[in-house]
Amino acid sequence: MTALAVLTAAGCGSGRTGGGGDGGIVVGTTDKIFSLDPAAAYDNGSLLPETQAYQFLLNLPPGETKPKPDAAEKCEFTSPTVYTCTLREGLKFANGNPLTSASVKFSFDRMVGINDPNGPASLLGNLEKTEAKDPRTVVFTLKGANDQTFPAVLTTQAGPIVDEKVFPADKVMDDNEIVAAKPFSGPYTIVSYDKNKLVEYKANPDYNGALGTPKTDSISTRYYATTENMKLDVQNGDIDVAWRSLTPTDVESLRKSDNVSVLEGPGGELRYFVFNMNTMPGADPAQKLAIRKAIASSVDREALATNVYKDTYTPAYSSVPQGFPGATEPFKDIYGAKPNKEAAAKFLRDAGVAAPVELNLQYNSDHYGGSSSEEYAAIKTQLESTGLFRVNLQSTEWVAYQRERARDAYPLYQMGWFPDFSDPDNYLTPFFAPNNFLQNHFENPAITAQLTAESTEPNEDKRLAIIRQVQTDLARDHISILPLLAGKQIAVAGKDITGLQETLDPSFRFRFGVLSR
DSSP states (O other): OOOOOOBOOOOOOOSSOSSTTTTOEEEEEOBOOOOSSGGGOOSHHHHHHHHHHOEESEEOOTTOOSOEESSEEEEEEEETTEEEEEEOTTOBOTTSOBOOHHHHHHHHHHHHHHOOTTSSGGGGTTEEEEEEEETTEEEEEESSSOOTTHHHHTTSTTOEEOOTTTSOSSSOOOHHHHHHHOOOOSSEEEEEEETTTEEEEEEOTTOOSTTOSOSOSEEEEEEOSOHHHHHHHHHHTSSSEEESOOOHHHHHHHTTOSSEEEEEEOOOOEEEEEEOTTTSSOSSHHHHHHHHHHHHTTOOHHHIIIIITTTSEEEOSSSSOTTSTTOOOHHHHHHOSSOOHHHHHHHHHHTTOOSSEEEEEEEOSSSSOTTHHHHHHHHHHHHHHTTSEEEEEEEOOHHHHHHHHTTTOOSEEEEEEOOSSSSGGGGTHHHHSTTOTTOSOOOOHHHHHHHHHHHHOOOHHHHHHHHHHHHHHHHHHTOSEEEEEEEOEEEEEETTOBSHHHHOSTTOOOOGGGOBO
């Protein structure tokens, strides 16, 4: 997903509802639910209720990076293009309707058929057809063979199983109608729904899946329009947990509070900037590569993480963040963790590039967080302090930004990324394959071959070796993007809340079931 979290929502409120009389827990967030219908939900705000209320064939329990059976009892490739899942016995939705292979087939056929512009159907691009062979057996036929990412795709927002007796096959269903029909089979059911104000969940006693029995029976989510009110409420004990998104300044302040604990975990978010391979400076490809290498040798990621983001981000030395299988740090290994002016100057000198090089660097201030202006001002200062660059820094609002970057208007420009699924391929293929979403004119046959090989290699050790090698090759020989920062997950909780750390893992799933007091 290219979009970072949308910071909207309504209402906050006051009064001690955190904990309530029944020992329930209240989680605060500024993220916004777009839709409870999986066919129209492809955003972080909607992922939160989906994680609690819907069941998936495969899921990611806390701390796991490999998909585990959820509604499925087992899933496996039965041929290079056929992936077969056997369901657990006796599954049912909270309304009493049975959850069978017919439900699964309906869910995937519906997702692909509706193909909502706001939905995640694009993640199922390799799915040819879904069949219900018997009540407990689902067979997926794939277009391409040995797709090692398909199990991970089943854990994404393309994968929730919906009730075929409730959802219409050909259109998106209204949120309130969904809640009333109780078509949930996940760890929790939604029992009260005031969209983007207050949502109440109760543990589902019939849930049988990978996430286990919830530790707390009652959880509520309170939605905030501003981070300031959420910060004050968690500090004062009016909510139990604050989750997405507090500002770096909020987090720094809360670290000093005796009332709360600030917890961190690895995050899937990546901040980076992109080189347009055609329009960036340089008279030929060799000069352009030298300029990219000189820039890679001049940026101080640690300073950005500490001074701009108060250590809520960590330096990123690869497009694959640390914590993912096969992640390496080739930009650190090749160009160093600290700026190296001499090395940068040599790259330019050896390629015959005259300094200072003029760089037109574009960023966006209304989509990737309020600190983007400070971040890119710091990058400009870092580059210019070498004496090798002169940076023209410009900002554009998001709608125009998206349009203009695809028209080759920006030689260098800011981007951000959240993963679609918890697999290193999701930080490689979308960026570096032919016709990649960046549209920055990067295409290399050797890299394409490596990406094809890793995504179809069934041997895990061999696959990870390819993933490690392609990261090195990209950093050493290409640099079509420059990774800058990886986002930590930050959550703040009252001192009596336990279990929160368990869910702060690279899957980026916030699972209510681990929380207790």
